[in-house]
Amino acid sequence: MSELRKELKYLPSHEWARVEEDGTVTIGITDHAQEALGDVVYVETPEVGSAVNVGEEAGVVESVKAASDIFSPVSGEVIAVNEQLEDAPETVNESPYDDGWFFKVRPTDLSELDDALDVDGYQALLEDEE
Template sequence: MSQTPSELKYASSHEWARLEEDGTVTIGITDHAQDALGDVVFVELPDVGASLAAGEDAGVVESVKAASDIYSPVGGEVLGINEQLEDEPETVNSDPYNDGWFFRLRPTDVSELDALLNAEEYQSKCDEDD
């Protein structure tokens, strides 16, 4: 069974969002998503400074099995990307919730996080999909 940290919010498209103390939001894909993808070999991330809407394409993650779009769970301006993933995309597999994060943004409306799933709801969705 994949891990689902309770402090995060989840999109049904398998991205997670963490509200940081400074008001920014860090985004990545879930353990369930990386497990389904298999070995990640490439990650395309959004441009710093890009403005994303909630649910908008933000990049692509490619594995030996498939390529999958990454969506932004909340809208905002991209403040930073995880450059480590350019050289070490496999970090997404080994540590999806910490070193394997994808990008950070300044949310346009932090209340959009309230529309996302909590850990229990997300885990139930994954169990239904399996």
């Protein structure tokens, strides 16, 4: 069973978003996604200072099995990327919600996350996929 966290918002495409105390949003892929991908060997993140748009591709994660696009759950400016993933992409497998985050955004409209799934909605989605 994949680990889920109540404080996160989830996308049907298996990204998670965490609203931080300063109003920024940290984004990564779910435990379920990293399990399905297998060993992550490469992560491409957007550039700091670039703009991302809700629902649009913002990066790529590659594993020994497949490559998958990473979609942004909010629009805004990328203010940080997880540089640790450049040398240690396996961190996504080891710690998808903590050390394995992908990028952080200063959102232009935080209400875009209202369309994302809560933990119960994401759990139901996973059960439907089985």
